[in-house]
Amino acid sequence: MRQKISTYIAIAIGGISIIVSIIFALVQSQG
Amino acid sequence: MKKKNIIQGILWIAIYLVLVLIPVFFMFIEPRPEGREFWRELSVSLGFIGLAMMALQFVLTTRFKWLKAPYGADIVYHFHRQISFVALALILAHPLLLFTFSPDTLALLLVWSAPWRARAAVTAVIALFAVVGLSVWRKKLKIEYNRWRIWHGIFASAAVAFAMVHVLLVGHYVDLPWKRALWISYGIFWVGLLIYTRLIKPIFLLKRPYLVAEVKQELGNAWSLTLEPVGHKGFQFHPGQFAWITVRHSPFADVEHPFSISSSAEDQGKLTFTIKELGDFTSTIKDLQIGEKVYVDGPFGSFSVNRHSHAQEFVFIAGGVGITPIMSMLRTLVDRRDERKLTLIYANKDWNQITFRDEIEELKRKLNLKIVHVLEIPPENWFGEKGFINQEILLKSLPDFKQRNRMEIFICGPAPMMNAVEKTLDQLGVWAGDFHSERFVFV
Numbered sequence: 001m002r003q004k005i006s007t008y009i010a011i012a013i014g015g016i017s018i019i020v021s022i023i024f025a026l027v028q029s030q031g
Numbered sequence: 032m033k034k035k036n037i038i039q040g041i042l043w044i045a046i047y048l049v050l051v052l053i054p055v056f057f058m059f060i061e062p063r064p065e066g067r068e069f070w071r072e073l074s075v076s077l078g079f080i081g082l083a084m085m086a087l088q089f090v091l092t093t094r095f096k097w098l099k100a101p102y103g104a105d106i107v108y109h110f111h112r113q114i115s116f117v118a119l120a121l122i123l124a125h126p127l128l129l130f131t132f133s134p135d136t137l138a139l140l141l142v143w144s145a146p147w148r149a150r151a152a153v154t155a156v157i158a159l160f161a162v163v164g165l166s167v168w169r170k171k172l173k174i175e176y177n178r179w180r181i182w183h184g185i186f187a188s189a190a191v192a193f194a195m196v197h198v199l200l201v202g203h204y205v206d207l208p209w210k211r212a213l214w215i216s217y218g219i220f221w222v223g224l225l226i227y228t229r230l231i232k233p234i235f236l237l238k239r240p241y242l243v244a245e246v247k248q249e250l251g252n253a254w255s256l257t258l259e260p261v262g263h264k265g266f267q268f269h270p271g272q273f274a275w276i277t278v279r280h281s282p283f284a285d286v287e288h289p290f291s292i293s294s295s296a297e298d299q300g301k302l303t304f305t306i307k308e309l310g311d312f313t314s315t316i317k318d319l320q321i322g323e324k325v326y327v328d329g330p331f332g333s334f335s336v337n338r339h340s341h342a343q344e345f346v347f348i349a350g351g352v353g354i355t356p357i358m359s360m361l362r363t364l365v366d367r368r369d370e371r372k373l374t375l376i377y378a379n380k381d382w383n384q385i386t387f388r389d390e391i392e393e394l395k396r397k398l399n400l401k402i403v404h405v406l407e408i409p410p411e412n413w414f415g416e417k418g419f420i421n422q423e424i425l426l427k428s429l430p431d432f433k434q435r436n437r438m439e440i441f442i443c444g445p446a447p448m449m450n451a452v453e454k455t456l457d458q459l460g461v462w463a464g465d466f467h468s469e470r471f472v473f474v
Contacts, residue, residue: 006106009044013117
């Protein structure tokens with residue numbers, strides 16, 4: 001169970017990273 | 032205690048996320064270079080985040096007790112493995128997006144004609160593939176654990192170092208002196224971590240040696256190794272914790288093995304590890320001589336009754352040599368004259384393989400302890416449980432399992448047994464926060 005949670009956290013961190021990157025790329029490409 | 036652990040655990044995850052995203056925040060700060068097309072900026076951002084993740088991998092594997100305390104060492108290593116795949120995906124997305132949307136950049140793969148910034152990037156990616164590949168296929172490739180550890184460190188350092196060189200040579204988002212200084216200080220931090228693990232920590236261990244005081248044979252093909260500190264008081268530990276031991280080598284050789292402590296935490300100073308003969312190294316424990324020098328790095332792990340002092344009852348579920356940390360807890364509870372209800376469900380192959388069999392029977396007289404032996408191959412006229420630990424046995428042994436926070440369950444044994452028991456407890460509706468396990472799989 002704890003391992004599953006840590007896997008989900010790793011996936012969530014990856015997802016947040018992609019979202020932040022997309023926001024950055026949108027802002028920077030229009031600036 | 033639980034609430035404090037949860038808050039501490041969430042705090043570390045938040046700090047980790049901030050550190051991973053920090054390069055992007057810095058790229059946002061004005062003055063920024065002129066914007067380029069969306070895919071190129073996305074590619075660069077993913078590359079920076081992937082690099083930060085790679086660099087933070089060093090922090091995860093450095094044995095900082097304060098970092099591992101809320102989760103347990105095994106979970107931090109598990110996260111280290113899982114996040115490495117995420118980092119690899121983000122880093123690979125960086126060139127793949129560039130190649131897809133700016134096909135002219137494919138020429139950068141021709142390393143003999145490419146500029147140094149591209150050569151550094153290609154080398155970093157190759158090193159990263161080596162890190163992940165050797166870790167995933169170590170057992171299939173039959174690479175000995177310590178040899179793998181050395182190469183893992185070399186390739187990982189090379190991957191980060193060459194990626195840093197790539198960032199500095201490209202220079203797009205590190206054109207200002209303060210941004211450049213920031214990345215250089217990141218690099219200094221990683222070098223500092225390496226100096227700490229490879230130099231400072233070994234010096235500390237060298238100054239605090241232990242001597243072999245006893246090597247005793249136990250049932251179940253296991254050996255109890257007792258160590259005494261020399262010139263220092265040893266360390267305090269929680270029952271159920273483990274330590275890394277170095278024998279026949281200097282701490283600088285980085286040849287260590289993790290083992291659970293089996294002695295009582297109340298018997299400070301002396302340390303006993305009980306080790307089953309399973310592989311090359313564990314088969315040599317019996318050959319250790321009295322007075323031989325040993326170095327111990329510990330204690331580590333969060334698998335302990337000390338973290339759950341609120342519990343009204345403890346249940347221990349052990350398989351084979353998985354009894355070791357549980358034995359430390361039981362011995363400690365004896366020394367503390369603990370009167371709480373205890374249940375030990377102990378699975379073994381047969382009656383003669385039960386490590387600590389006689390001592391456990393003896394413990395019944397000193398503790399409020401119920402023992403349930405489960406034997407795969409029981410002797411004739413055996414009236415106890417047979418086969419493997421299953422739902423029926425757990426239901427019989429744990430009548431009050433549905434009351435949250437009342438009973439704390441500790442599971443330790445071979446991975447298939449732990450998986451099966453955890454799954455069964457989950458199916459029975461036991462709250463995940465009430466059962467605990469720790470696994471010794473570091474690759």
